[in-house]
Amino acid sequence: MAEIEITQLPIRGHSGVALPNRFFRQAGKARELALVLPGLNYTADNPLLYYPTRLLAERGADVLQVRADYTHSEFQALERLEQMRWLGADAQAAVQAGQSQRDYGRLILIGKSIGTLTEAYLVSQCGCAQATTIWLTPLLRQPWLVDAALQCRGRALFIAGTGDRTYDQEALQRIQDATGARALLLPGANHSLEIAGDLQQSLKFMQEILQTIADFL
DSSP states (O other): OOOEEEEOOOOBOGGGOBOOEEEEEESSOOOEEEEEEOOSSOOTTSHHHHHHHHHHHHTTOEEEEEOOOOOSHHHHTSOHHHHHHHHHHHHHHHHHHHHTSSOOSEEEEEEETHHHHHHHHHHHHSSOTTSEEEEESOOTTOHHHHHHHTTOOSOEEEEEETTOTTOOHHHHHHHHHHHOOEEEEETTOOTTSOOTTOHHHHHHHHHHHHHHHHHHO
């Protein structure tokens, strides 16, 4: 990996509360900023976000990981719209903090599960429609996400497992037809993009995911 400083940015998210994060800053120039958005029980330390972070950093991007925990009762008790506002406030603050670090030429958004709802908020509400987006196990059964994804004007990549209950073939096809988005579908893969009980196949999927992301970028 290139020489990188790992630090934390002072970010105030929802209600002005400090937003946990980790910032991978290139020692030299960086023309890309990548924002990594976690799932509900899936942090940036899990494989689908950990390895793309490594990949992006090795490509020379600065990478900002949101490391907030959304499993607590205060967040879970909210209605979906209020949850979206919370997620959106955190993500918008993270984008602003990240973009203040350098004059970047490209913003990359990569989210997992509810992190794809956060991507949808940024694309539709925060002026990020031109961003390059990577949607890992997108919540395609959420109409709000589909409507937001249709607004993407940057390049987009969707990665999903056909064995994931959140996968919706018709919704994904609608997005692809409208935007020209790319997609990688993993046969039988679950919401972690793995095959339960089949470690070798799960590892092959991980390798395919990383190669697809590398080619896409």
